[in-house]
Amino acid sequence: MSDVIAPETAAPAAKVETPFRRFVSEFFESRIATVALCVLGLIILLAVLAPWITPQNPYDLAQVDVLDGRLPPGSEAFAGYTMWLGSDGSGRDLYSAILYGLRISLSVGVASGIIALAIGMAIGLLAAYAGGRTENIIMRVVDLQLSFPAALVALMLVAILGKGIDKIILALVVAQWAYYARTVRGTALVERNKEYVEAAQCLGLSRLRVVFRHILPNCLAPLIVVGTVQTAHAISLEATLSFLGVGLPQTEPSLGVLIANGFEYMLSGRYWISVFPGLALLFTVVSINLVGDQLRDVLNPRLKK
Amino acid sequence: MTVFIIRRLMQAILVVFLMSVIVFFGVNVIGDPVHMLVSPDADQADIEATIRRLGLDRPIWEQYLLFVSGAAQGNLGNSFIFGEPALKLILHHMPATLELAFSALFLAVAVGVPLGLYAGLYPDSPLSKGIMAGSILGFSLPTFWVGLMLIMLFAVELGWLPSTGRGDTGHILGIETSLATRDGLSHVLLPAMNLALLKISLAIRLTRAGVREAMGQDYVKYARAKGLSTRRIVFVHVLKNIMIPVVTVMGLEFGSLIGFSVVTESIFAWPGMGKLLIDAILQLDRPVVVAYLMIIVLFFVLINLIVDILYSILDPRVRLRDQGA
Numbered sequence: 304m305s306d307v308i309a310p311e312t313a314a315p316a317a318k319v320e321t322p323f324r325r326f327v328s329e330f331f332e333s334r335i336a337t338v339a340l341c342v343l344g345l346i347i348l349l350a351v352l353a354p355w356i357t358p359q360n361p362y363d364l365a366q367v368d369v370l371d372g373r374l375p376p377g378s379e380a381f382a383g384y385t386m387w388l389g390s391d392g393s394g395r396d397l398y399s400a401i402l403y404g405l406r407i408s409l410s411v412g413v414a415s416g417i418i419a420l421a422i423g424m425a426i427g428l429l430a431a432y433a434g435g436r437t438e439n440i441i442m443r444v445v446d447l448q449l450s451f452p453a454a455l456v457a458l459m460l461v462a463i464l465g466k467g468i469d470k471i472i473l474a475l476v477v478a479q480w481a482y483y484a485r486t487v488r489g490t491a492l493v494e495r496n497k498e499y500v501e502a503a504q505c506l507g508l509s510r511l512r513v514v515f516r517h518i519l520p521n522c523l524a525p526l527i528v529v530g531t532v533q534t535a536h537a538i539s540l541e542a543t544l545s546f547l548g549v550g551l552p553q554t555e556p557s558l559g560v561l562i563a564n565g566f567e568y569m570l571s572g573r574y575w576i577s578v579f580p581g582l583a584l585l586f587t588v589v590s591i592n593l594v595g596d597q598l599r600d601v602l603n604p605r606l607k608k
Numbered sequence: 609m610t611v612f613i614i615r616r617l618m619q620a621i622l623v624v625f626l627m628s629v630i631v632f633f634g635v636n637v638i639g640d641p642v643h644m645l646v647s648p649d650a651d652q653a654d655i656e657a658t659i660r661r662l663g664l665d666r667p668i669w670e671q672y673l674l675f676v677s678g679a680a681q682g683n684l685g686n687s688f689i690f691g692e693p694a695l696k697l698i699l700h701h702m703p704a705t706l707e708l709a710f711s712a713l714f715l716a717v718a719v720g721v722p723l724g725l726y727a728g729l730y731p732d733s734p735l736s737k738g739i740m741a742g743s744i745l746g747f748s749l750p751t752f753w754v755g756l757m758l759i760m761l762f763a764v765e766l767g768w769l770p771s772t773g774r775g776d777t778g779h780i781l782g783i784e785t786s787l788a789t790r791d792g793l794s795h796v797l798l799p800a801m802n803l804a805l806l807k808i809s810l811a812i813r814l815t816r817a818g819v820r821e822a823m824g825q826d827y828v829k830y831a832r833a834k835g836l837s838t839r840r841i842v843f844v845h846v847l848k849n850i851m852i853p854v855v856t857v858m859g860l861e862f863g864s865l866i867g868f869s870v871v872t873e874s875i876f877a878w879p880g881m882g883k884l885l886i887d888a889i890l891q892l893d894r895p896v897v898v899a900y901l902m903i904i905v906l907f908f909v910l911i912n913l914i915v916d917i918l919y920s921i922l923d924p925r926v927r928l929r930d931q932g933a
Binding site for chain 1: 623630631634744745747748749750751752753756757759760763764771863864867868870871874875885886889890897901904908912
């Protein structure tokens with residue numbers, strides 16, 4: 304990317320201002336986005352460190368005591384530690400269960416996001432660069448798929464595929480690749496007609512090299528924005544499917560599964576079993592969306608003052 | 609024009625055909641309903657009788673042909689669980705879903721447009737900023753989570769509204785609906801709010817953008833110059849103009865309301881098609897799943913077809929581009 308933006312940054316300046324530094328300083332201009340990024344960082348850190356900072360491995364049956372079931376927040380567990388967020392129906396410490404659930408939710412969301420991005424990017428670039436009939440067919444398929452809501456596509460797929468972490472990721476990838484493909488193709492079409500591409504072609508560079516080393520890096524900005532928003536979407540979609548009982552099985556308790564487990568207790572006033580996992584989901588999705596919003600504002604040259 | 613419609617119609621048929629193949633083979637290759645339906649202590653003869661009764665012993669392509677010829681006659685197979693025709697079952701549950709979707713659409717417009725109007729007229733007031741922040745939340749909160757919170761607040765804590773089922777139904781124009789009785793209305797309110805939330809956010813944003821654009825236009829300046837009151841300008845001149853795109857988009861979103869009703873119906877135990885689908889998936893009731901998916905595909909293909917044709921009438925460029933391709 305740097306070789307393309309270089310002429311701008313070469314302007315005489317006392318302090319070296321790289322595009323990256325400018326990007327960082329613009330990003331942190333928004334206080335909300337800064338807070339959201341910190342919250343997101345904290346959430347990821349908690350999820351990664353879960354085994355070391357929780358009093359209990361909620362899926363090691365030896366550590367779970369049924370007598371601890373449905374305790375309100377702040378109660379003391381049989382094993383002696385305090386359950387700050389209470390416990391669920393089978394006696395699992397909710398704080399531990401949420402951190403372990405975050406790990407699953409985040410990995411499913413990020414994995415499906417990355418795979419969908421890779422596939423959508425390849426197909427979008429192919430459409431933009433091949434043109435003609437290939438592009439026509441690809442874009443027809445993309446349009447067709449986008450005419451169905453992503454949630455419905457994912458639901459239809461899990462109805463067919465069944466439960467399981469691999470099947471959910473597959474369903475989320477199929478439900479989302481088209482968004483990436485459309486974004487990449489749109490940007491790549493604009494980039495393809497720019498002078499630097501012509502220059503690269505005149506130098507006799509191979510097609511692949513032009514596409515991947517010259518066009519692709521310049522399509523990254525919108526791709527990153529779509530990527531963050533779609534990842535948040537994937538996480539909330541997985542939680543929805545798991546909540547409905549058609550997503551992840553009980554053996555892979557993501558946040559959606561935890562919320563579903565607590566639903567039956569909610570009507571009897573034991574709110575915490577559903578509410579705390581729900582809040583964790585909420586903070587995750589909203590903070591990713593806020594970060595994505597700010598990224599769009601910063602990366603979109605049309606909005607620059 | 610005719611050529612365009614015929615092309616689009618053929619595309620639509622192709623899509624329905626492809627989806628029928630994918631859906632049917634997908635559902636039939638994965639999952640084994642025999643184990644779900646035959647009790648564990650049944651002997652081999654029982655199992656074989658069940659397999660023969662359900663037609664599961666035939667080759668899969670033969671099952672598919674049976675399915676297609678059945679579908680063409682309006683018969684998408686019998687439900688394994690209820691023993692009734694799957695299509696009949698779905699059609700039976702459809703009014704409840706449509707009722708919910710229409711109520712949500714109504715709420716979205718009734719709540720979203722006034723809020724968007726305010727936010728557009730006074731973009732700098734704190735209330736407007738609050739409305740916009742709320743609409744961002746509306747976009748990013750998962751539907752099912754909001755549903756849970758609505759139940760917790762209004763049904764459990766405050767006890768104002770019931771949280772499950774349809775309540776008493778009455779008849780309006782011969783259609784059985786919850787909207788006809790007080791009790792039914794109180795049952796509709798929470799699920800409809802839940803389903804409407806995303807669309808309320810959408811309506812707010814569309815209206816606000818429309819108002820902000822319209823206020824700078826010549827016809828507003830002219831109306832002001834004529835000495836009309838602000839109230840009249842906003843509610844007669846501006847609102848009339850911005851309602852066209854708002855109504856169009858909200859109409860287009862109707863399909864997605866039907867899709868999302870799966871989530872809301874499951875939470876509020878609303879006896880519609882969506883809940884039927886989830887139950888059918890959990891019980892491996894394949895004919896119902898297949899029938900639902902086919903109907904929803906048909907539904908969306910139909911909506912898209914109508915939209916395409918309407919757009920091509922409104923904007924001939926769409927039609928020309930299609931022919932050039």
